[in-house]
Amino acid sequence: MTKIAIGAARSQLGDLVRRAAHDHETIALTDHGHVAALLVSPQVTEDLEDALAVADYQRRKAEGSLGEGIPMTEVRRRLGLEKP
Known part of the structure; x- marks a missing residue:
């Protein structure tokens, strides 16, 4: 699972969504070091x-x-x- 801060994810959102959707990679969005949400493939x-x-x-x-x-x-x- 890849972890990325929410602030850093803003500029990469399209790429992160594609990675989750096409590569079935789980992306953990972190807020102050804690996982706040996950991007996962449908x-x-x-x-x-x-x-x-x-x-x-x-x-x-x-x-x-x-x-x-x-x-x-x-x-x-x-x-x-x-x-x-």
Whole structure:
């Protein structure tokens, strides 16, 4: 993780955002030496959200609290994908 002071980041913001987005580099913006914010790739955030959803599903499955679910025919009907 690269750390950079907020003041120094102002003049480099475009480059820092591109590094986070394209290189998946995490950039820590510091304020008086303390990390105040992070620049991260949207893909990294999506991957973390996906991993969290999978972990939550596995936890609920292990607890037996998944419920009955919805039959595929009902899903198709609700989405308007059922053929006439």
